[in-house]
Amino acid sequence: MAVLKTLLIALAAAANAPAGVVAFQPDPRATNTGLAKRADPYPFCNPATNPGCIAGGKYLVPVLEFSSENGPGDLAYQQYLPASPWTFSKWTNGLMPERCYYWGVTADKWKATDFLVYNVTYTDCATPFVVCRHQKATKSIGQLASQIGKLPVRMRQASSIYIVYGDLNSDNPNYGGYMATLAGDGVVVGRSVAYFITSLVHETGHAVDSTLASPGGGKPFSGTAAWADAVKADGFAVSAYGAGSYVEDFAEAGRAVLLDTVVPGGLAAFTGGKNANLTQITAQLKAFKAVAGTFYTPGGKCDLAKKFPFPAKLVKRE
Ligand SMILES: *[C@@H]1O[C@H](CO)[C@@H](O)[C@H](O)[C@H]1NC(C)=O
Ligand SMILES: *[C@@H]1O[C@H](CO)[C@@H](O)[C@H](O)[C@H]1NC(C)=O
Numbered sequence: 001m002a003v004l005k006t007l008l009i010a011l012a013a014a015a016n017a018p019a020g021v022v023a024f025q026p027d028p029r030a031t032n033t034g035l036a037k038r039a040d041p042y043p044f045c046n047p048a049t050n051p052g053c054i055a056g057g058k059y060l061v062p063v064l065e066f067s068s069e070n071g072p073g074d075l076a077y078q079q080y081l082p083a084s085p086w087t088f089s090k091w092t093n094g095l096m097p098e099r100c101y102y103w104g105v106t107a108d109k110w111k112a113t114d115f116l117v118y119n120v121t122y123t124d125c126a127t128p129f130v131v132c133r134h135q136k137a138t139k140s141i142g143q144l145a146s147q148i149g150k151l152p153v154r155m156r157q158a159s160s161i162y163i164v165y166g167d168l169n170s171d172n173p174n175y176g177g178y179m180a181t182l183a184g185d186g187v188v189v190g191r192s193v194a195y196f197i198t199s200l201v202h203e204t205g206h207a208v209d210s211t212l213a214s215p216g217g218g219k220p221f222s223g224t225a226a227w228a229d230a231v232k233a234d235g236f237a238v239s240a241y242g243a244g245s246y247v248e249d250f251a252e253a254g255r256a257v258l259l260d261t262v263v264p265g266g267l268a269a270f271t272g273g274k275n276a277n278l279t280q281i282t283a284q285l286k287a288f289k290a291v292a293g294t295f296y297t298p299g300g301k302c303d304l305a306k307k308f309p310f311p312a313k314l315v316k317r318e
Contacts, residue, residue, distance in 0.1 A: 045057030045059075045237075045240070045243040045244060050244055050245075052244055052245040052246075053243055053244060053245075054231055054237055054242075054243055054244075054245065054246055054249060055231055055232075055234070055235055055236050055237045055243060056235075057243050058235065058236045058237065058243065059236050059237040059238065059239055059240050059242060059243045060236050060237070060238060060239065060276060060277070060278075060280050060281050061276075061277075062271070062274045062275060062276050063239060063240065063276075064238070064239060064255070064256055064259070064267075064270070064271065064276065066198055066239075066255045066256070066259065067198065067202075067239070067241070068198075069196040069198070069199070070196075071198070072270070073198050073255060073259060073270075074196060074197055074198040076259055076262070076263050076270060077150060077197040077198055077201065077258070077259075077262070078150070078197060080262040080263055080264075081150045081151075081152070081197065081258075081262060081298055082150075082298055082299070083146065083149055083150060084122040084123060084124050084149040084150070084153060085122065085123045085149070086120050086121060086122045086123070086145045086146070086149050087120075087121050088118045088119060088120045088121070088131075088141055088142075088145055089118065089119050089121075090116060090117070090118050091116075091117040091118065091119070094316060094317055094318070095117075095314040095315065095316060095317055096112070096115060096117045096132055096314065096315060096316075096317040097117070097130055097132065097161055097311035097313065097314055097315075098311070098313040098314060098315045099161055099182075099185045099186075099187055099311060099313075100115060100117065100130070100132035100161060100163055100311075101315050101317075103163055103182065103185075103187060103189055104132060104134070104163050104165070104189070108165070108172070108175050108177070108189075109172060109174055109175065110134055110165060110166075110172050110175070112317050112318055113317065113318055114134050114135045114136070115132045115133065115134055115135070115317060116132075116133050116135065116141075117130065117131070117132050117133075117317065118130070118131045118133065118141050120141075120144075120145045120148070120149075122149055122153065122156075124153040124300070124301050124302065125153055125156070125157065125301060125302035125307070126302075126304070127160075127302065127304065127307060127309075127310050128310065129148065129156070129159070129160055129161070129162065130160060130161045130162070130310070130311055131144055131145070131148075131161075131162045131164060132161065132162070132163045132164065133164045134164060134165050134166050134170075134192075135166075136165075136166025136167070136170035136171060136172075136192075137164045137165065137166055137167070137191075137192035138166075138167050138192045138193065139164070139192045139193075139195055143195075144162065144164055144192075144195055147195050147196060147197055147200060148162060148195075148200060150197045150200070151197075151200055151201065151204055152258075152295070152296060152297060152298040152299070153299075153300060153301060153302045154212075154294065154295040154296075154297065154300055154302065154303070154306075155201075155204045155208060155295050155296060156204065156302070157212075157302040157303065157306055157307040157308065158183070158186075158204060158207035158208045158211050158212050158295070158308060159181075159183075159186045159187065159188050159204065159207045159308055160186040160187075160307070160308040160309060160310060160311060161185070161186055161187045161188070161311055162187075162188050162189075162195075163187060163188070163189040163190075164189075164190070164191075164192050164195060165189070165190065165191050165192065166191070166192065167191050167192050167193045168191075168193075175191075177189075177190065177191070178190055178191060178194050179191065179194035179195075179199055179203055180203070181203045181204070181206035181207050183206055183207045183209070183210035183211060183220075184210065186207070186308035186309070186311075188200070188203045188204070188207070190203075198255060201254060201255050201258055202251045202252065202254070202255055203251070204254075205250060205251030205252075205253075205254035205255070206220075206247065206250075206251050207308075208254065208292050208295055209221050209222050209247065209250050209251065209292075211306075211308065212292065212295050212306060213291040213292045213295075220247065220250070221250065221291050221292075222246045222247045222249070222250035223246065223247075226287060226291075227246055227250060227284075227287060228246060229283075229287075230283040230284045230286070230287035230288075231246065231249060231283075231284060233283035234280055234281055234282065234283045234284055235280070236280040236281060237249045237252070238252040238253045238255075238256055238281050238284055239252045249284070250288070253281070253284045253285065253288045254288065254292065254296060256281065256285060257285055257288050257289055257292070257293065257296050258296050260285065261293075261296055261297055261298075262298065267285075
């Protein structure tokens with residue numbers, strides 16, 4: 001029942017969220033449950049028992065294999081997304097961003113003193129990003145900075161804080177989540193193992209949905225009629241996980257758009273030989289590119305007018 005549990009946790013968290021989207025990247029651990037033997041292990045809408053299901057639970061098949069670490073999509077991002085060089089500096093003032101404290105300590109029950117806080121500054125963005133890394137995280141600050149630095153900077157600028165937890169068997173067995181985005185807070189949060197490029201692309205999609213793709217602070221683009229119309233015109237969600245809701249489908253469309261942009265020959269080449277019927281997601285790719293395509297293009301610099309600001313409110317790390 002791991003799939004169901006993950007979904008319930010996601011919904012519960014969403015109900016408590018103050019602002020912005022809370023949404024989970026599919027949990028690869030679900031592949032070990034025996035629930036699904038298909039290439040895509042997230043049959044939330046087959047049958048369409050989840051009330052949020054879109055497109056009648058239908059989605060593009062054969063699936064775009066872009067969910068798993070070191071799967072085809074992840075490998076393509078690793079190969080074709082340029083790395084942005086970084087430097088980091090550790091905070092020594094005994095403080096942490098209040099949002100790291102709120103989510104990491106108050107909400108998710110890790111110990112404040114177990115977090116170390118870093119500025120990570122990329123050569124493509126003068127303003128640092130903040131990483132609050134729990135000491136039980138299995139990825140080093142350098143590994144984390146490198147993964148995050150693969151995100152095109154104009155996507156990356158939709159967030160400003162990354163909270164990185166310990167993994168399974170760490171000292172917080174009560175934490176049942178995997179990875180989430182709190183777009184209203186500019187936060188991506190999750191277990192260390194969840195910090196790989198395709199999962200960051202998915203999560204950043206939620207941040208873009210709520211900020212850059214919906215200027216003026218209105219509702220996320222995925223909640224607009226324009227997005228619903230694109231889904232209806234296609235009649236298929238971008239992936240099985242995307243079929244779970246318009247919000248998830250938008251983030252999944254972002255993965256497809258980024259592959260289409262960076263893989264030579266685009267999505268057609270990425271799916272080469274698999275007979276994926278890409279006409280089933282044409283309207284979604286087009287609608288996505290219209291509002292966010294410019295952000296899903298590597299290169300350039302962050303735009304300080306658009307970047308989610310460096311956290312202003314700090315608290316004691318104790
Ligand atoms: C982190 O970045 C902020 C904002 O640029 C800066 O004020 C602060 O001094 C930096 N701290 C460290 C330890 O580099
Ligand atoms: C591709 O999908 C479209 C929309 O569902 C359908 O009309 C078309 O027949 C499909 N093409 C193939 C080759 O299956």
